């Protein structure tokens with residue numbers, strides 16, 4: 001069973017798949033503890049918040065809601081038929097806490113594409129055809145290390161940047177030698193303030209990296 005907090009259809013606003021109509025499936029549970037996390041309601045996997053899958057699908061999804069529903073892979077696939085988008089994004093929370101091999105295989109077999117957004121702190125268990133976006137969360141309060149095997153599996157790196165020391169941390173991460181040289185590295189300003197966006201622009205140019213601003217935030221979409 002997969003712990004699902006919400007499912008919704010929108011446009012992917014970040015990195016390589018920017019602009020793609022996508023069904024986002026937000027999973028419950030994350031022990032990483034990023035202070036600036038905008039989905040803190042997904043952190044706890046407490047049995048007290050378990051609800052019926054039918055209730056999860058009708059609740060007001062704009063309200064930050066700790067409730068979640070355990071769903072089978074077959075039920076999730078059935079629910080995907082209610083949406084038009086053919087790209088699926090597993091996000092969180094930390095989706096890699098779950099074994100996603102069956103779900104990602106089923107989604108791919110249905111003719112859709114699927115992407116996982118992960119912090120890199122858990123082994124990624126998924127179908128080989130899955131697009132893996134690693135957004136490494138370093139030195140967070142949860143004290144979880146970013147794994148070298150996940151960096152090596154990444155189809156793209158999406159790195160949150162707010163200050164100069166974040167760029168140094170990214171260079172250190174690349175220095176581990178696990179990220180494939182052809183893997184695109186996206187810098188994502190932590191906010192759209194001038195300092196963070198300029199830092200991303202300057203370092204993208206200097207290192208042949210890329211810049212990902214959150215298009216959905218600019219457009220006022222969720």
Ligand code: SF4
Nearest residue numbers: 030032033034037093
């Ligand atoms: S890894 Fe993602 S969900 Fe978890 S605390 Fe950090 S930003 Fe929030």
